[in-house]
Amino acid sequence: MNRLTCALFIFMVTAIFTALDSKGQKRVTLSGYLRDASTGENLAGALIAVDGSSRHVLSNDYGFYSVTLPPGEYYLHYSYLGYQTADKHLRLAADTLVTIGLAPSINLMNEVVVNPPSGGQNTNRPVSISPLSINSVRLLPPLLGEADLIRSFQLLPGVSSLGDGASGFNVRGGGVDQNLVLQDEAPLYFTSHLFNLFSVANPDAVKDANLYKTEMPARYGGRLSSVLDTRLKDGNNKEWVFTGGLGIIASRITAEGPLVKDKSSVIVSARRSYTDLITRQMSDPDIRNNSVYFYDLSAKVNVTLSPKDRVFLSGYFGKDKIDADEIFLLQWGNGTGTLRWNHVFNPKLFLNTSLIYSDYKYRLGSQNNPTSSYLWYAGINDYTLKNGFSWYPDTRNTIYFGLESTIHKFIPGRAEPAGPESLYQPVKMPGQKARDNAFYWDHELNFSEAFAVEYGIRYSLFQSLADEETVVFDYQGPDGLRKEAVNATVYRKGESIRSYHNFQPRVSVKLYAGRQAAFKASFSRTTQNLHLISNTISTSPLDFWIPSSYNIKPETANQFSLGYFRNLHDNNYEVSLQTYYRQLFNQIDFIDGAETVMNENQLAEMLYGKGRAYGAEFYFKKYAGRLNGWLSYTLSRSERRFDGINNNSYFPAKYDKTHCLSLVGVYQLRPRISISGTYNYASGTPVTLPGDRFQIDGYPIQYNSGGTRNNFRIPDYHRLDLSATFKGKVRPGGRYTSELVVSLFNALNRRNTFSVYLRQNNSKPSDFEAVRFAMFGTVIPSVTWNFKF
Amino acid sequence: MKLHQFLYLFLCFCLITACEDVVDIKLKKGHPVLVVDGWLTNKRETQYVNLYYTRGISQSKDYQPAGNARLVLSDDAGHREVLTETDPGKYAIKTIKGATGRTYKLSVETEDGTYEAVSLMPRIGLIPDTLAFHYREKSLVYPNPGFYPLLSAQELEGKGDRVQIKLYKNGIYQNKANDLNLFSDDHADSYYIFNMELDVDSPYVKGDRIRAEIWSLNEDAWLFWKDVEGQLHNAQIFATPLTNSRSNLKKLTPESGDVTGYFGTSIVRSKETVVK
Incomplete structure (x- = not known):
């Protein structure tokens, strides 16, 4: 790694000098913002091309762009997916500020907003990103009435989930904790409501979302497998708009509008589910009074102080609660707050500074028996300061660099008696604190029309700190059994227990063959210092996060990827094939039989090993016409190897799916009626099932004589979702629009197996029977009425 | 209430359309492994140690007993008994009685190997x-x-x-x-x-x-029963990977075949x- 880092450093310095070399010629800079003409929203990742040359730039996350050219006459071409393009003829003699508004593309015949890319734009854009414009998400079959962003990403190659109801998603063979999910730069630790029935992002408040899985731009770090960067809308700064939907399970409303026209705006979104419909279906009278619900609220205000300064303040709060009074209480929630300042130093240098707070808490209580009632809670708080620069020395180079610092505070688990009669003895897992600092440098070089390189480096320094007086141990013993704690060392409050340095280089090379095709090769190294402790099939709210520390080293991953991308038939179709190979190090697992909840011996029962994941992703997309959609197919394998598990040989990871196929189709039946369907097929995931049995005291006991792990594949998964959207008539010049969405989740009424296990046969108690467990056993219909005015 | 019970209730409560049904699957059986199933108590009736082999999970035939083995039970108070085989695979403890605080050792010698279990009789x-x-x-x-x-x-x-x-x-x-x-x-x-x-x-x-x-x-017997409990109450979506229940039977020589089961002692x- 040291040699690679040195080489990159030298390359970096050379590149900077090349970039800065002015060749003695005077240059002027054209800069400004790209905005949505009707709402004022910034457009991130929009393309600004200088006609007749290979020179082009992309607007940054805040819509800012900068193009440096010799003085002269130019035709500039501004475009963005989902919007009409704009052309500008300019005579540049000095630094010029031009802010452009792009009109959203609305075609009365066909409201598919995913425009065919023009002029090879598609392959010019970093193809690692799989952006999903929020409008096309709405045309997908909404689950339970809502267009679910995270669920929609699962329809793309390389992204899958463990099954219906399992929270989180898996990218390229990595665990659900290996995805960095950001909402306006704030990290989210639990990304779904009610076991993945609803994602945590309110679709009306989300502006765009990008999923990075091939290249990991150096400005992102902290997780191994992917980054899902969600940006919330800033709020319409031209007029007040109300959007919302009423559904049978949940409803939502968003209000956005200007505080000062064109200068500042606010957006507030809220969502809530109602339990009536769920609990009323239970035949048991005891349940009718109980509640299962979630809600979320997000608010954002932004003020443009001057042409060079803009300030944003946003907050999000979401909570899930399952309250069966007298029996139990389960509650979890994310809360985040972001204060951000955009500053333009000069036409070539842009800064974004953010102060971010994130709070994730969950609690569990059991109160039906006063003598054993308890309340258990855990959480994690993050405080982050980020400084990110966008530097545009000239049209061939775009550089992002910056510094980030985060303090993490962990409450891994604390249990207390819930009432005066409770005999429960309080248990407290030791609190932990960590400081996470990172510096990044991300450089995009466009050498020519045919060749572009992006390289970056992220350096992270992670320190585990003693939040209170802490005792640490070394653990010794054979792998596979609980180890013995030896060599106690005491750290006083505030002392640094361990520091971990990690260099994470990232490189990606793009070769364009004409305007229609491109090849891409990339390498990235990522590090993860926060680990989700879970020993169960699906992550549950009871899993918790712990930092790298005295005993736990950072997880690291190397990814090699090759891809071929091609536009066909006048850019109406896109085809791509990507392959990857990933190596994962310092992965965490547990010895057989380990208890992960409130276990004081947790560290003695951990095992450290490695993993590998490899696969091929095929993607085909049709853009134009009345029928459009895509097909994605992934062939992959994800394996792990630990001393002490599966006889020390590779075994498939619990989310390993050999084949994953998604077929999405949207058809514009009439000008105001569209229908869509999604079909998913996936191979079964593995579970561990025994081959033998014996009995003790008459109790049948399962026995795995080979000691294998994940030796059995559950049946394959198929699911079809259908939906139809009926748009209400819009009066010409009228502001009010509405639509009715009728959808069927699991239209084939298929019981997809989530897991298979053995249980005692009730009629023959000395025998076992195999049981298949399915999360959704029927079709789930939903009707939602969406409105906007 | 116990964690697994809580999780099970929670699941039943939340997932109105979730369901289970019995399926017919073929599981490959492994190799037969010796099982020692015995418990010494302070009860007056005769206690037994059963010796037999594991069988395939889908098989419905009876367990194959391990007959003609030599079982010796001893304690740290000087008592020693060679167990009597009353039926194939069934060995009776006739003289030794359970007493609090004593450490008992059961040694087993079969054609597959030699094994030993040690268990303290807890109060x-x-x-x-x-x-x-x-x-x-x-x-x-x-x-x-x-x-x-x-x-x-x-x-x-x-x-x-x-x-x-x-x-x-x-x-x-x-x-x-x-x-x-x-x-x-x-x-x-x-x-x-x-x-x-x-x-x-x-x-x-x-x-x-x-x-x-x-x-x-x-403590070891407690953990054994906890292992069994974990197997018997599967937590479905929160299930942990299947693990074999622990055993206090140990191989005395490396060439001995695998052994499982439990020899416990209780008042x-x-x-x-x-x-x-």
Whole structure:
């Protein structure tokens, strides 16, 4: 790694000098913002091309762009997916500020907003990103009435989930904790409501979302497998708009509008589910009074102080609660707050500074028996300061660099008696604190029309700190059994227990063959210092996060990827094939039989090993016409190897799916009626099932004589979702629009197996029977009425 | 309530359309492994150690007994007995009796190898006082209406007491998955436990004669039963990977074949009453 880092450093310095070399010629800079003409929203990742040359730039996350050219006459071409393009003829003699508004593309015949890319734009854009414009998400079959962003990403190659109801998603063979999910730069630790029935992002408040899985731009770090960067809308700064939907399970409303026209705006979104419909279906009278619900609220205000300064303040709060009074209480929630300042130093240098707070808490209580009632809670708080620069020395180079610092505070688990009669003895897992600092440098070089390189480096320094007086141990013993704690060392409050340095280089090379095709090769190294402790099939709210520390080293991953991308038939179709190979190090697992909840011996029962994941992703997309959609197919394998598990040989990871196929189709039946369907097929995931049995005291006991792990594949998964959207008539010049969405989740009424296990046969108690467990056993219909005015 | 029970209830509650059904799957059997199933107590009746081999999970034939083995039981008070094979694979303990605090060693010699289990006879830390019942109607927590047992007992001072509570209905041992009752004094040391409800698979009716036996467990035996409990109560989407239950049988030579099962030692106290 040291040699690679040195080489990159030298390359970096050379590149900077090349970039800065002015060749003695005077240059002027054209800069400004790209905005949505009707709402004022910034457009991130929009393309600004200088006609007749290979020179082009992309607007940054805040819509800012900068193009440096010799003085002269130019035709500039501004475009963005989902919007009409704009052309500008300019005579540049000095630094010029031009802010452009792009009109959203609305075609009365066909409201598919995913425009065919023009002029090879598609392959010019970093193809690692799989952006999903929020409008096309709405045309997908909404689950339970809502267009679910995270669920929609699962329809793309390389992204899958463990099954219906399992929270989180898996990218390229990595665990659900290996995805960095950001909402306006704030990290989210639990990304779904009610076991993945609803994602945590309110679709009306989300502006765009990008999923990075091939290249990991150096400005992102902290997780191994992917980054899902969600940006919330800033709020319409031209007029007040109300959007919302009423559904049978949940409803939502968003209000956005200007505080000062064109200068500042606010957006507030809220969502809530109602339990009536769920609990009323239970035949048991005891349940009718109980509640299962979630809600979320997000608010954002932004003020443009001057042409060079803009300030944003946003907050999000979401909570899930399952309250069966007298029996139990389960509650979890994310809360985040972001204060951000955009500053333009000069036409070539842009800064974004953010102060971010994130709070994730969950609690569990059991109160039906006063003598054993308890309340258990855990959480994690993050405080982050980020400084990110966008530097545009000239049209061939775009550089992002910056510094980030985060303090993490962990409450891994604390249990207390819930009432005066409770005999429960309080248990407290030791609190932990960590400081996470990172510096990044991300450089995009466009050498020519045919060749572009992006390289970056992220350096992270992670320190585990003693939040209170802490005792640490070394653990010794054979792998596979609980180890013995030896060599106690005491750290006083505030002392640094361990520091971990990690260099994470990232490189990606793009070769364009004409305007229609491109090849891409990339390498990235990522590090993860926060680990989700879970020993169960699906992550549950009871899993918790712990930092790298005295005993736990950072997880690291190397990814090699090759891809071929091609536009066909006048850019109406896109085809791509990507392959990857990933190596994962310092992965965490547990010895057989380990208890992960409130276990004081947790560290003695951990095992450290490695993993590998490899696969091929095929993607085909049709853009134009009345029928459009895509097909994605992934062939992959994800394996792990630990001393002490599966006889020390590779075994498939619990989310390993050999084949994953998604077929999405949207058809514009009439000008105001569209229908869509999604079909998913996936191979079964593995579970561990025994081959033998014996009995003790008459109790049948399962026995795995080979000691294998994940030796059995559950049946394959198929699911079809259908939906139809009926748009209400819009009066010409009228502001009010509405639509009715009728959808069927699991239209084939298929019981997809989530897991298979053995249980005692009730009629023959000395025998076992195999049981298949399915999360959704029927079709789930939903009707939602969406409105906007 | 126990964590697995909580998770199970939580799932039932939330997932109205979730469902389970029995499926027919073929599981490959592995190689037969020797099982030692024996328990020494202070009860007056003859105790046995069973020796047999594991069988394939889908097979319905009986277990194959391991006959003609040499089993020797000894304790640290100088007693020693060679067990008598009364039936193929069934070895009786005729002379040695269980006594608190003694460490017992069972050595097994078969054609596959030589093995040994060591077990300390733990004191009984939960002294039963009364056995009562209460009637419960059908509800989310009680799927069947009927009488559910309540045990009152004195927990002796001193942490580390663990017990298994076994129930007999009209003389028949109740051993379905939901009948397994394990108790530890972790959160209740030296308390008087009043009306602790025991888990049963099916509740009782008036007139049932119920006997509750409290069996003391040392830490390793406790963990063994916890392993079994984890297997019997699968937590579905929160299930942990299947693990073999631990065994206190150890191979004495590396060439010996694999062995599993458990040789336990417990002091037993009981209380019997009739449901009124």
